[in-house]
Amino acid sequence: MNISALIAVGVFAAALLSIFGAVYSGASRSHKLGEMNADGLGILRWALLGHITLFILLAITAILS
Amino acid sequence: MVQTDLSAQNLGQKSGIPHYTKRLLMWSFSIGVIPPLALILALSTRSLYLLDYVHVISGGTWTGFDIFMGLVMTRIMRLLDIPQRVEIAKRLTPTTFFIVPSLAATAITAGIYLAQAEGKFDLSSPWIIAAGIVVLVLTGQGFGVFMPNGLRIFIELSKSKPDISKIARLNMQNIRLAGSQAIFQVIIILIMAHLAVY
Numbered sequence: 001m002n003i004s005a006l007i008a009v010g011v012f013a014a015a016l017l018s019i020f021g022a023v024y025s026g027a028s029r030s031h032k033l034g035e036m037n038a039d040g041l042g043i044l045r046w047a048l049l050g051h052i053t054l055f056i057l058l059a060i061t062a063i064l065s
Numbered sequence: 066m067v068q069t070d071l072s073a074q075n076l077g078q079k080s081g082i083p084h085y086t087k088r089l090l091m092w093s094f095s096i097g098v099i100p101p102l103a104l105i106l107a108l109s110t111r112s113l114y115l116l117d118y119v120h121v122i123s124g125g126t127w128t129g130f131d132i133f134m135g136l137v138m139t140r141i142m143r144l145l146d147i148p149q150r151v152e153i154a155k156r157l158t159p160t161t162f163f164i165v166p167s168l169a170a171t172a173i174t175a176g177i178y179l180a181q182a183e184g185k186f187d188l189s190s191p192w193i194i195a196a197g198i199v200v201l202v203l204t205g206q207g208f209g210v211f212m213p214n215g216l217r218i219f220i221e222l223s224k225s226k227p228d229i230s231k232i233a234r235l236n237m238q239n240i241r242l243a244g245s246q247a248i249f250q251v252i253i254i255l256i257m258a259h260l261a262v263y
Binding site for chain 1: 081082086087098101102104105108109163167170171204212217219220222223224226
């Protein structure tokens with residue numbers, strides 16, 4: 001197992017989650033104000049899930065190396 | 066000064082996320098999982114040859130994409146009207162949303178494993194430090210600009226009154242940044258060529 005690679009994947013995943021969180025909270029506010037529909041939030045959740053999957057695959061490579 | 070109202074209604078465009086967005090995102094995801102899966106295959110079979118192949122093809126495709134965006138797409142986009150640029154952004158953003166970050170992450174990760182496997186991952190080497198700096202710049206741009214801009218485009222599209230000029234501006238920013246990424250990638254390939262030969 002490559003511990004440094006695993007930590008790097010974790011750091012990047014944390015950066016991704018914090019950026020997503022900031023954008024999502026802004027979008028959620030807009031949704032509550034009636035400025036945007038629920039489709040947008042659904043797309044954001046879908047996008048987050050896709051990126052988390054990619055990070056999981058990268059974490060697997062760190063375990064395999 | 067003439068005020069231009071670029072709201073979707075004034076441009077005669079339908080507001081809300083287009084019906085094809087999910088389909089394009091699915092396509093982008095299905096292509097985007099291929100590079101990390103290929104990397105998993107290379108590592109699980111302990112094939113240095115396959116690891117090298119995954120690193121070169123993902124890095125080369127990423128660079129080629131950025132050069133295309135920077136040299137070709139910027140020229141094309143400049144010649145289009147804002148509504149036409151938005152139509153491209155609506156399709157380009159979901160299509161590239163997973164593919165480009167996946168190529169970038171796989172190229173970088175495979176590169177580190179390859180350097181470690183060949184005994185070249187020496188953190189005191191100026192070439193490795195230079196490669197690391199370029200990677201940090203590219204990653205910072207990806208996380209700090211590309212991805213948030215893509216998300217902002219999705220958010221804007223799903224508003225009842227999308228700001229069309231904002232969508233066009235964010236998309237143009239991403240395309241221009243891809244051009245600047247291409248310059249950094251040309252530099253990192255120069256470093257890689259040195260590491261491979263010496």
